[in-house]
Amino acid sequence: MFANRPSLRRTMMGIVGVGATVALTATPAFAHECYNASRSDTGNVQIGAHSPAFNTLDEVAMGFFTSPAPDGLGLCPAGAQYLLGQLDAAAAQPGSTIDTTWVVSNRTVQAGGLDHSPSARAQQNLSNGTGIDHLGENAEIGAVIGANIGTAYGMCS
16 A cells, blocks of 8 residues: 555654654553552442542543653544543453553552562562552553554544
């Protein structure tokens, strides 16, 4: 399709390359977004609806997607909404490790001790599906962002 259009092909590859670079460098900012992987869906929904100290997964993701680098991906609203839709679609798949009811504290880092521990075992606890986990350590979230970031950036140009 792009064989006869080398400049268009280079532009598209550049967009994908920049998107991947931004996504990889921005991941640490998203990694500190902690959620309680053991809390029930009902508990998450109640906390998200009634506590100003917590944001829903969708709110946190949109903030990350639209914030400029280095704290976010710097997407336009249309690109961010597209990426959020892909995240929600992945969460709806059987066996997904993404739960759209997760809530994230906007007042405290819930796993601060694990963040600074040199222990490999402590680092594994950031994404083990029990207790406090980090969104940025969730491999499925990373895969969804990685697979769709080029399209999302393309929507913003």
